[in-house]
Amino acid sequence: MRVKDQNFLKIKNQSIVLEYIIKNGPISRAEIAKHMEMSPTSASRIVASLHEEQLIKEVYLHTDDIGRKATYFMANEDSVISVGVEIDVGVIRIGFMNLIGELISEHSFPFNTDSYERVADFIGQTVNELIDREAITNDRVIGICIGLPGLIDNKEGIVELSAQFNWKLASLKKILEEKLDYKLFIDNELKLKALAEYLRTSMDYKNIAMIGFGNGVGSALISDGQIYRGKDNMSGEIGHMTLDPYGVYCPCGNFGCLQTYIATDFLLNEASKTRPMKHMNELVQAYNEGENWAVNIIDKATTYAVLAINNVVCAYNPDAVFLSGSLIEDYPEIREIIIKKHSNSNFFPQSRSYELHVTELEGNGVIKGAALSVLRRFIKNLHVKGDV
Amino acid sequence: MRVKDQNFLKIKNQSIVLEYIIKNGPISRAEIAKHMEMSPTSASRIVASLHEEQLIKEVYLHTDDIGRKATYFMANEDSVISVGVEIDVGVIRIGFMNLIGELISEHSFPFNTDSYERVADFIGQTVNELIDREAITNDRVIGICIGLPGLIDNKEGIVELSAQFNWKLASLKKILEEKLDYKLFIDNELKLKALAEYLRTSMDYKNIAMIGFGNGVGSALISDGQIYRGKDNMSGEIGHMTLDPYGVYCPCGNFGCLQTYIATDFLLNEASKTRPMKHMNELVQAYNEGENWAVNIIDKATTYAVLAINNVVCAYNPDAVFLSGSLIEDYPEIREIIIKKHSNSNFFPQSRSYELHVTELEGNGVIKGAALSVLRRFIKNLHVKGDV
Numbered sequence: 001m002r003v004k005d006q007n008f009l010k011i012k013n014q015s016i017v018l019e020y021i022i023k024n025g026p027i028s029r030a031e032i033a034k035h036m037e038m039s040p041t042s043a044s045r046i047v048a049s050l051h052e053e054q055l056i057k058e059v060y061l062h063t064d065d066i067g068r069k070a071t072y073f074m075a076n077e078d079s080v081i082s083v084g085v086e087i088d089v090g091v092i093r094i095g096f097m098n099l100i101g102e103l104i105s106e107h108s109f110p111f112n113t114d115s116y117e118r119v120a121d122f123i124g125q126t127v128n129e130l131i132d133r134e135a136i137t138n139d140r141v142i143g144i145c146i147g148l149p150g151l152i153d154n155k156e157g158i159v160e161l162s163a164q165f166n167w168k169l170a171s172l173k174k175i176l177e178e179k180l181d182y183k184l185f186i187d188n189e190l191k192l193k194a195l196a197e198y199l200r201t202s203m204d205y206k207n208i209a210m211i212g213f214g215n216g217v218g219s220a221l222i223s224d225g226q227i228y229r230g231k232d233n234m235s236g237e238i239g240h241m242t243l244d245p246y247g248v249y250c251p252c253g254n255f256g257c258l259q260t261y262i263a264t265d266f267l268l269n270e271a272s273k274t275r276p277m278k279h280m281n282e283l284v285q286a287y288n289e290g291e292n293w294a295v296n297i298i299d300k301a302t303t304y305a306v307l308a309i310n311n312v313v314c315a316y317n318p319d320a321v322f323l324s325g326s327l328i329e330d331y332p333e334i335r336e337i338i339i340k341k342h343s344n345s346n347f348f349p350q351s352r353s354y355e356l357h358v359t360e361l362e363g364n365g366v367i368k369g370a371a372l373s374v375l376r377r378f379i380k381n382l383h384v385k386g387d388v
Numbered sequence: 389m390r391v392k393d394q395n396f397l398k399i400k401n402q403s404i405v406l407e408y409i410i411k412n413g414p415i416s417r418a419e420i421a422k423h424m425e426m427s428p429t430s431a432s433r434i435v436a437s438l439h440e441e442q443l444i445k446e447v448y449l450h451t452d453d454i455g456r457k458a459t460y461f462m463a464n465e466d467s468v469i470s471v472g473v474e475i476d477v478g479v480i481r482i483g484f485m486n487l488i489g490e491l492i493s494e495h496s497f498p499f500n501t502d503s504y505e506r507v508a509d510f511i512g513q514t515v516n517e518l519i520d521r522e523a524i525t526n527d528r529v530i531g532i533c534i535g536l537p538g539l540i541d542n543k544e545g546i547v548e549l550s551a552q553f554n555w556k557l558a559s560l561k562k563i564l565e566e567k568l569d570y571k572l573f574i575d576n577e578l579k580l581k582a583l584a585e586y587l588r589t590s591m592d593y594k595n596i597a598m599i600g601f602g603n604g605v606g607s608a609l610i611s612d613g614q615i616y617r618g619k620d621n622m623s624g625e626i627g628h629m630t631l632d633p634y635g636v637y638c639p640c641g642n643f644g645c646l647q648t649y650i651a652t653d654f655l656l657n658e659a660s661k662t663r664p665m666k667h668m669n670e671l672v673q674a675y676n677e678g679e680n681w682a683v684n685i686i687d688k689a690t691t692y693a694v695l696a697i698n699n700v701v702c703a704y705n706p707d708a709v710f711l712s713g714s715l716i717e718d719y720p721e722i723r724e725i726i727i728k729k730h731s732n733s734n735f736f737p738q739s740r741s742y743e744l745h746v747t748e749l750e751g752n753g754v755i756k757g758a759a760l761s762v763l764r765r766f767i768k769n770l771h772v773k774g775d776v
Contacts, residue, residue, distance in 0.1 A: 003400075003401040003404050003405065003424050003425070003426045003430070003434075004397055004400050004401060004404070005425075005426070006397075008397075009392055009394075009396075009397055012391075012392050013391040013392060016391050016392070017391065036391050037391070037393075038391045038393070042391070046391075206619065207618055207619060219703075223611075223616065228611065228616075229705070230595055230704055230705025230706060231594065231595060231705050231706060231707045231741055231742065232705055232741050233705070234705040234741070235703065235704055235705040236702075236703065236705075237702045237703075237705070238702055238703065239702075240698075240702050241629075241698070241699040241702045241703070242695045242698055242699060243631045243632065244631065244632065245691055245692075245695055253734055254734070303633055304633075307630045307633055310628075310629070310630055311629040311630060311699075312703075314624075314625045314626055314627075314628050314629045315607075315623065315624065315625075315626065315629070315700075315703040315704070316618055316623055316703070317617070317618025317619050317620060317621075317622040317623040317624075317625070318618060318619060319619045346641055346642070353619055353620050353622070354619065
């Protein structure tokens with residue numbers, strides 16, 4: 001335990017002022033001092049220090065008709081670059097983000113994701129090439145964050161388990177450190193996507209939960225602007241909540257996990273008992289054509305999706321729940337049934353108190369969240385380490 | 389948004405130093421400065437300010453054989469009093485706590501808890517009488533917190549719903565404010581008990597979850613030393629997680645809520661189909677006598693208790709789970725089955741990563757937690773408002 005010193009205060013206030021200028025610039029020193037309730041001297045000192053680090057730039061605006069000019073400050077958007085990477089099944093996405101949180105370029109590469117060593121090699125090489133090609137100088141890159149589905153130990157940078165890729169104890173960070181000379185972070189994709197959603201909604205909410213329905217079921221909680229991680233970054237693993245100890249067997253070794261009721265692999269397994277199939281498109285087509293067995297499968301799955309929403313709300317009591325994942329984003333007909341069943345449900349008393357939304361992030365939600373997590377860490381700590 | 393000023397730093401450091409002296413006193417100015425990495429001047433200034441407010445006191449210790457004395461500081465334990473109150477079915481408990489977190493007196497009053505107006509009247513009158521009788525001067529009372537089971541709006545001080553007492557929208561705080569001229573807080577009892585458990589374990593853990601099994605099922609999360617509340621202080625309401633949308637009807641209006649598998653009212657309802665009974669003692673006796681039907685009921689209930697632990701762990705990924713509530717605390721035979729079944733369970737992968745404990749708080753866990761919540765608010769903010 002130690003007391004907080006002037007340096008703590010300085011870093012904290014630099015961060016607050018920088019965030020304010022990013023959102024509200026161009027703005028004058030006087031306005032900064034006024035809106036942030038600080039003395040003009042303090043405002044000038046902090047502005048000078050941010051300007052010296054080239055995180056903000058001066059602009060001159062005419063203030064009256066006779067041509068007098070005043071000095072305003074705004075974010076120097078190109079001063080830093082954060083890199084967000086998504087590893088998805090069969091594809092790797094890479095995005096570059098500037099200081100004001102805009103993706104300045106996005107790249108998508110089809111890639112066989114069977115081997116994590118080959119994936120790490122490819123990411124290392126490609127990120128370096130893109131940085132060269134786009135003439136980004138190394139000292140502007142403040143860090144790289146890689147998001148992927150699974151149980152990710154974000155402290156050690158290890159993929160504990162990723163069912164999607166069939167990876168176990170993959171030391172992704174260690175391999176990448178040999179190739180990329182930047183600060184590196186590895187994280188769970190849904191947690192990053194939830195962070196992006198929270199920032200997209202301009203932090204209108206104190207706590208939001210995101211639920212991902214796809215080849216697995218998971219959730220993520222953003223509380224007071226922070227990713228709630230739990231002990232091992234494994235919070236929100238609702239796919240392995242048990243509903244029925246004598247239910248359907250789950251590869252995790254238990255019976256009746258929530259995901260056995262709704263994850264796409266399990267739905268396809270059920271459907272294949274009637275007609276062999278390998279892709280949700282086929283099941284949804286059969287549903288759309290009114291085939292009775294397909295209607296039954298989708299009916300049950302959507303009932304359990306609403307139940308999953310209720311269970312997340314019981315645990316977290318969030319201000320808002322955002323639905324995401326392939327079942328929600330790729331199949332509007334399934335999304336609509338879930339939303340309709342949810343509006344007819346009456347889970348008491350939490351039902352009164354939260355808003356249900358479908359994610360408005362598009363395909364780049366994970367790279368956005370990954371890059372934003374690096375950017376926020378940078379702004380919040382301005383050269384001091386810490387969690388987002 | 390505003391920057392943090394010197395006053396913020398002063399309050400923060402006063403709190404940190406006061407907490408340090410409470411835990412480590414008697415301690416000298418020099419030791420404080422050294423351990424807390426601050427200048428002797430700063431240490432002296434903060435110590436003087438805490439001394440002026442009479443929150444710490446001087447003690448003189450002999451430092452050598454020739455009788456020289458040195459000045460040390462320790463908490464002035466009687467300087468403030470916080471009051472913790474528990475409303476339980478048929479009984480009201482009141483405790484007084486000093487600055488160092490010791491309960492200095494406890495009182496228990498059998499009381500018909502049917503009407504919240506009468507309960508509030510009784511608490512108001514009794515707390516005032518106890519303060520008079522124990523010669524506590526009003527200016528030493530830093531606040532009163534009242535804990536009870538149910539959905540409690542802690543911001544407004546309203547009991548939204550308490551099934552145990554059959555209260556709805558009970559404006560407890562408003563009534564009490566007419567009778568008690570102190571800072572007043574109303575909160576959920578399990579959240580307060582979890583806070584007491586977290587502080588009892590000397591904060592060895594970053595995140596702990598407490599689960600209460602009794603006439604209802606609930607959980608509470610302490611994250612980074614704070615009660616995780618969610619939007620309406622309704623986080624952790626796992627009793628209404630749905631396990632089976634076609635399960636047993638729950639008074640909440642839905643089917644198959646977790647509590648229908650394990651809350652004592654539901655177990656008694658099942659047992660009464662074989663032999664009419666009104667109290668868990670009768671069911672546990674039949675179980676102990678090896679009556680087959682009672683063994684079946686307890687077997688199923690304990691399986692679902694382990695399932696509830698797993699589901700809480702999936703949501704929160706805590707460092708430790710503490711079990712509490714009447715099923716756990718009053719019936720060692722049931723507690724032991726749950727612990728044994730849990731040790732045989734293999735919920736992957738969270739099973740590797742958390743410790744399971746039975747609460748070591750005794751009957752006064754709620755009044756301790758309530759009084760501690762007032763005390764922590766006081767110490768953390770030293771006259772500035774804020775949440776615990």
